Amino acid sequence: MRESIKSIICLLFLVCFISACQNDKQPTSSVDTPRQIRQIPAFNADSAYWKIEKQLDFGYRVPGTEAHQQTIDWIYSLLESYGAKVFKQEFKASFFNRQDVECTNIIAQFNPELTTRILLAAHFDSRIVAEKDDERKDQPIPGADDGASGTAVLLELARMISQNPIDIGVDFALFDAEDQGSEKVNWAQGSEYWSKNLLPIGYRAKYGILLDMVGSDKAAFGKEEYSRQLAPELQDKVWDLAKSMGYSDFFQDFYAGGVMDDHINVNQYANIPMIDIINMSPVDRVSFGAYHHTHDDNIDIISKRTLRVVGQVVTAVLYNESNGTF
Numbered sequence: 001m002r003e004s005i006k007s008i009i010c011l012l013f014l015v016c017f018i019s020a021c022q023n024d025k026q027p028t029s030s031v032d033t034p035r036q037i038r039q040i041p042a043f044n045a046d047s048a049y050w051k052i053e054k055q056l057d058f059g060y061r062v063p064g065t066e067a068h069q070q071t072i073d074w075i076y077s078l079l080e081s082y083g084a085k086v087f088k089q090e091f092k093a094s095f096f097n098r099q100d101v102e103c104t105n106i107i108a109q110f111n112p113e114l115t116t117r118i119l120l121a122a123h124f125d126s127r128i129v130a131e132k133d134d135e136r137k138d139q140p141i142p143g144a145d146d147g148a149s150g151t152a153v154l155l156e157l158a159r160m161i162s163q164n165p166i167d168i169g170v171d172f173a174l175f176d177a178e179d180q181g182s183e184k185v186n187w188a189q190g191s192e193y194w195s196k197n198l199l200p201i202g203y204r205a206k207y208g209i210l211l212d213m214v215g216s217d218k219a220a221f222g223k224e225e226y227s228r229q230l231a232p233e234l235q236d237k238v239w240d241l242a243k244s245m246g247y248s249d250f251f252q253d254f255y256a257g258g259v260m261d262d263h264i265n266v267n268q269y270a271n272i273p274m275i276d277i278i279n280m281s282p283v284d285r286v287s288f289g290a291y292h293h294t295h296d297d298n299i300d301i302i303s304k305r306t307l308r309v310v311g312q313v314v315t316a317v318l319y320n321e322s323n324g325t326f
């Protein structure tokens, strides 16, 4: 009896001591670790421009071609050299008269251990035909803006993150087989495959931003319809941020029509709210630049200023998110 009373007293003392310790600890443990405020780095448009030239040098990046494979190898090794955790996801796509062509999505992660994650996406394939051109309609297009520009801005952002630490997870999805659609087959086959077969398995992100045709001179980014339906708050926040940075000549307030692009699949199948930043006509609000799906989609229409604006806005989103101010 005595021994048990002693034990109980000891136990009570121990409990009091532990709770006292916890009380002592409470003030420090309830306060978050002070967030490190990160400077927003300057986006390097020269380096992004070079990354477009490099893709064009490979040739037409049509799935199944050597240029396409060289582009995959280049993107993969570049992202690895930036210290990202890189994944390849292989799948097959059929388009035009080609069946079961080998295609590859490339996913790269920075800070893979962190829970708060932002997904950035673009497609790197270029279109097999120039159906909107007056000449050589059955020949592939260079795709300087349609494909290479979004890819280049993403790769440059990855390089920037490798040199400027950030306190959130940032993921890059370089989708294949976006631009081989027709009346017979789907557009955006790569993002459809990824969104239905997430890699890494169980992947989650707070939100995503898709870049498509973000490099042409006098680009206008209206508020694309599907983004407005699926992620309206994110769209408004990004546009407001761009305007606050003095870029209202690019990020305009007009409501643009809906585009069947990678963000639809990411929203629909991966359940990640994703907006599309895409150059559309502020006049009719449904068409793209005159160069679209023609042989004129070459380096001559690319503007470093446009690349800088888009790159800088996405940079500000990421580092503001890291600082808790987006």
Ligand SMILES: [Zn+2]
Residues within 6 Å of the ligand: 127, 146, 179, 293
């Ligand atoms: Zn296209």
